[in-house]
Amino acid sequence: MSSKSLLLLAGDFVEDYEIMVPFQALQLVGYTVHAVCPGKQAGDQIRTAIHDFEGDQTYSEKPGHNFTLNADFATIKAADYAGLVLPGGRAPEYLRLNENVLQLVRDFFAAGKPVAAICHGVQILSAAGVLKGRRCTAYAACGPEITLAGGQYVATPVDQAYVEGNLITAPAWPAHPAWLRELVGALGGEIRS
DSSP states (O other): OOTTEEEEEOOTTEEHHHHHHHHHHHHHTTOEEEEEOTTOOTTOEEEEEEEEOSSSSSOEEEEEEEEEOOSOGGGOOGGGOSEEEEOOBSHHHHHTTOHHHHHHHHHHHHTTOOEEEEGGGHHHHHHHTOOTTOEEOOOGGGHHHHHHTTOEEOOOOTTOOEEETTEEEESSGGGHHHHHHHHHHHTTOOOOO
16 A cells, blocks of 8 residues: 555444545545445445434434445555544444454554544544543534543534644534545645635
8 A cells, every 4th residue: 555545444324425525535636545344345335324414403314325345344454554534424333342443543543644533433533542632523422422531522613623633533524625624634635725
């Protein structure tokens, strides 16, 4: 792999926009993006869910699309990638139960590589134990998890990103332009506004 290779970790019922948009946009600006899921191989599909903000007390959830994975989780290593992308949705709540997922996240942090988590993606970071003493944002309902993991939740407008060192976080998919701009910047590239 090269410095232009990124790893995107997802699972069934990942948020539709939060996997589709980064996967496509990062390729558009020249990165190879390998999308993986524990227990699945390249060519397998995962189902997505569409989360929307329609004035209710929390987001609504609707069926999304099928997303085809393009790499095998069993063969990946952090050393082969320049950065890690963690979309939100329902997938993080069970992916964080997989010790191989947690060790992979720890490996990215130990190497000081950029890690971009959006919305509920921070649940994986909390479970991996990498937030102690760090500031980050997420979907507001994940704020208590950040605090319990020893981090500090930073309330951030839904269309903005928060950066601390190699950690790039955002509350939800309306932040894609800011979040992806910050990730590409952390990788040494540039996206103009």
